[in-house]
Amino acid sequence: MSRAPANDGLRIDWGRLLRALEAHYAVGRWRRPLLRPHRGDPFQVLISTRLSYLARDEATARASKRLFEAYPTASKLAKARRPDVEARVRPVGMARRKAANVIAISRELGRRHGGVVPATLEELLDLPGVGRKTANAVLQFAYDVPAITVDGHLLRVCNRITGWGAKTAKEMEDRLARAVPELLWSKLNPVVVQHGQNLCRAKRPSCGVCPIAGSCARAGVE
Ligand code: SF4
Secondary structure (H helix, E strand, C coil): CCCCCCCCCCCCCHHHHHHHHHHHHCCCCCCCCCCHHHCCCHHHHHHHHHHCCCCCHHHHHHHHHHHHHHCCCHHHHHCCCHHHHHHHHHHHCCHHHHHHHHHHHHHHHHHHHCCCCCCCHHHHHCCCCCCHHHHHHHHHHHHCCCCCCCCHHHHHHHHHHHCCCCCCHHHHHHHHHHHCCHHHHHHHHHHHHHHHHCCCCCCCCCHHHCCCHHHCCCCCCC
């Protein structure tokens, strides 16, 4: 199978590539990105993304469901007892630290923002423990603001496609922001993450049946 050469990403037709992936995953039973069930609820997107740090997608989904059953809003979670939150988020690991963090975020939302999740990158980054991935996820999935949310799947898949060898999420975000038309930014995460969950897995990617193999440098893939 031929490989596309590693490149600056500007020669890739990102619109065509994303459409090919969307069409592929529109048919059949595939794993779906975690944030889709919480789309549109800024608080749940924010908290779910914080819980997802170094956790498997299934564990994050389970912990989020258990947490939001009892504490669906910032005002409710702000008043929660830590041991109960800790028990609910245990599937994601680092439960004690993550429980304390999501309670702290909820209290800050009440104290500084009237219980409402802010809609600017700067204000989001100012919340306790919130980094670029979480802030961009809130902008993108809750407020429909064009943003590039880089998680482990997106970093790995886009490095394989382009051969950039980006080491950090911020480096990948900057490169993609230069190479991909802004109109497509918000499509990148859901579509590419789904590809990372299914065919372009970390181990043994299924390049032989991949719908974008002709546009992919397959960098780092044996
Ligand atoms: S599955 Fe293979 S061909 Fe497809 S994007 Fe991943 S590395 Fe490229």
